[in-house]
Amino acid sequence: MAGSEDVPTPPWRKSRKPTPLKRQLNQDLIVDAGLRIVDTEGLDALSMRRVAQEFDTGPASLYAHVANKEELLELIYERVLGEIELPERDPSRWKDQLRAYAMEVHRVLTAHADVARVALASVPSGENSILAGEFVFGLLIEAGMSPREASLSMDRIHLYVTGDAYEGSLHYARMRAAGLDDPREYFERFAGQLADYYRALPTERFPHIQKFVDDLIADDGEERFRYGLELLLAGIEARMP
Amino acid sequence: MAGSEDVPTPPWRKSRKPTPLKRQLNQDLIVDAGLRIVDTEGLDALSMRRVAQEFDTGPASLYAHVANKEELLELIYERVLGEIELPERDPSRWKDQLRAYAMEVHRVLTAHADVARVALASVPSGENSILAGEFVFGLLIEAGMSPREASLSMDRIHLYVTGDAYEGSLHYARMRAAGLDDPREYFERFAGQLADYYRALPTERFPHIQKFVDDLIADDGEERFRYGLELLLAGIEARMP
DNA sequence: TTCTTCCAACGAACGCTGTTCGTTACGAAC
DNA sequence: GTTCGTAACGAACAGCGTTCGTTGGAAGAA
Numbered sequence: 001m002a003g004s005e006d007v008p009t010p011p012w013r014k015s016r017k018p019t020p021l022k023r024q025l026n027q028d029l030i031v032d033a034g035l036r037i038v039d040t041e042g043l044d045a046l047s048m049r050r051v052a053q054e055f056d057t058g059p060a061s062l063y064a065h066v067a068n069k070e071e072l073l074e075l076i077y078e079r080v081l082g083e084i085e086l087p088e089r090d091p092s093r094w095k096d097q098l099r100a101y102a103m104e105v106h107r108v109l110t111a112h113a114d115v116a117r118v119a120l121a122s123v124p125s126g127e128n129s130i131l132a133g134e135f136v137f138g139l140l141i142e143a144g145m146s147p148r149e150a151s152l153s154m155d156r157i158h159l160y161v162t163g164d165a166y167e168g169s170l171h172y173a174r175m176r177a178a179g180l181d182d183p184r185e186y187f188e189r190f191a192g193q194l195a196d197y198y199r200a201l202p203t204e205r206f207p208h209i210q211k212f213v214d215d216l217i218a219d220d221g222e223e224r225f226r227y228g229l230e231l232l233l234a235g236i237e238a239r240m241p
Numbered sequence: 242m243a244g245s246e247d248v249p250t251p252p253w254r255k256s257r258k259p260t261p262l263k264r265q266l267n268q269d270l271i272v273d274a275g276l277r278i279v280d281t282e283g284l285d286a287l288s289m290r291r292v293a294q295e296f297d298t299g300p301a302s303l304y305a306h307v308a309n310k311e312e313l314l315e316l317i318y319e320r321v322l323g324e325i326e327l328p329e330r331d332p333s334r335w336k337d338q339l340r341a342y343a344m345e346v347h348r349v350l351t352a353h354a355d356v357a358r359v360a361l362a363s364v365p366s367g368e369n370s371i372l373a374g375e376f377v378f379g380l381l382i383e384a385g386m387s388p389r390e391a392s393l394s395m396d397r398i399h400l401y402v403t404g405d406a407y408e409g410s411l412h413y414a415r416m417r418a419a420g421l422d423d424p425r426e427y428f429e430r431f432a433g434q435l436a437d438y439y440r441a442l443p444t445e446r447f448p449h450i451q452k453f454v455d456d457l458i459a460d461d462g463e464e465r466f467r468y469g470l471e472l473l474l475a476g477i478e479a480r481m482p
Numbered sequence: 483t484t485c486t487t488c489c490a491a492c493g494a495a496c497g498c499t500g501t502t503c504g505t506t507a508c509g510a511a512c
Numbered sequence: 513g514t515t516c517g518t519a520a521c522g523a524a525c526a527g528c529g530t531t532c533g534t535t536g537g538a539a540g541a542a
Contacts, residue, residue, distance in 0.1 A: 290529090299494090507519095
């Protein structure tokens with residue numbers, strides 16, 4: 001605020017030099033810009049050109065700081081994972097803590113809608129993924145599970161959470177493509193179309209779908225996620241010694 | 242075999258007409274070619290140009306039979322779903338039948354490796370999807386579940402199966418990109434790298450991961466899928482009246 | 483038979499993508 | 513004061529999905 005940076009340098013001063021020093025790019029700034037674009041315009045809008053545009057330059061400038069687009073996506077994903085808050089482990093409350101953890105990851109992924117589409121594709125390797133893994137793995141082991149089963153359960157919980165968030169992000173992208181802004185309006189329109197389609201099916205071949213259309217479209221994404229999570233937790237509980 | 246089609250027509254016969262009649266394209270043939278390409282070269286190799294090439298023509302020719310690439314992908318997915326074999330419903334054996342169904346879908350999706358990447362993205366609307374839905378939904382209802390819960394359970398089973406197959410297909414694509422052919426060799430290499438990475442972590446921050454590296458990489462995709470499926474089935478069973 | 487209509491086929495082009503190459507010019511080190 | 517490493521970047525490449533406008537053969541009408 002104290003400097004004169006905001007005042008544009010007159011073109012006649014110091015003769016011709018439109019960019020005195022522009023060494024401003026670095027990986028963090030690029031990831032910032034990338035996440036900003038994903039949040040506001042969606043993952044489909046994220047291209048190397050679009051990110052470069054944010055710095056008034058061409059796509060080639062990014063490759064000094066980021067190996068390729070895939071690495072940029074993983075860096076963005078890792079940054080988002082950093083928003084997860086992990087509590088102190090309490091093995092006696094493992095079920096509550098595992099539920100809360102799953103919902104927290106789901107919440108963070110859903111908050112940055114399209115990022116979930118990266119989550120499934122990338123191998124968890126960043127610091128934040130490992131921290132989350134240590135939390136869940138340790139929790140299950142300390143609760144009495146064998147390391148082998150704890151590994152499998154952690155893996156399945158992770159797949160379920162990211163898979164559901166991924167599916168949700170596809171709907172989000174579809175909503176965006178349809179020009180809508182309100183998720184509830186999208187859901188109602190989508191469910192309505194699906195219901196009409198189901199109702200138009202021949203009764204003799206699809207009696208149950210025909211008869212219970214309303215039940216088939218009753219629950220939205222959040223309730224479905226919760227239900228499946230409870231199924232998994234019940235399954236894990238049954239195996240807990 | 243009986244005709245003279247294999248002998249090229251001499252250019253001087255009937256003057257100039259290199260293509261007497263070429264009205265040979267139709268949707269089924271296009272889907273055939275598409276699935277063939279996905280199976281042999283992978284989903285990433287599937288482009289409208291590549292499909293058109295199969296008919297010695299340009300991409301524009303396809304758009305008379307297929308709305309766009311997305312529709313082509315859904316048609317391919319629907320065709321693959323047609324390979325699912327459904328038994329007679331027997332509600333008294335609902336758990337066995339549900340397990341067999343899930344494994345059958347998983348098997349079919351895995352057989353056409355990359356198709357799973359379409360499965361998650363597309364809304365189930367074709368005849369084969371609906372038939373599969375009626376089977377599972379009816380099975381759960383006849384076994385005594387409320388329509389509402391049967392709907393949720395069906396949805397979660399579907400998400401789990403396709404989500405796992407999707408994750409598997411990503412590994413498959415990665416294997417392909419690495420120039421490997423044997424899934425077992427890929428798994429061992431991948432697991433080995435992951436193990437090295439885990440072992441290199443600081444012990445004090447990640448004690449459990451550090452200590453049980455072998456358990457973390459013990460199971461391959463098939464076993465993980467089975468384990469998660471049993472978790473879900475146990476969860477459903479606990480809710481079955 | 484002759485004429486008209488229709489539409490699958492398709493060549494060419496548009497605008498977009500991720501990535502690479504070769505050049506430039508600045509900051510720092512010698 | 514010169515050299516050197518390297519971030520920045522303009523230009524280009526090969527590929528993508530899709531659209532437009534034309535063409536020519538098949539089918540229906542007269």
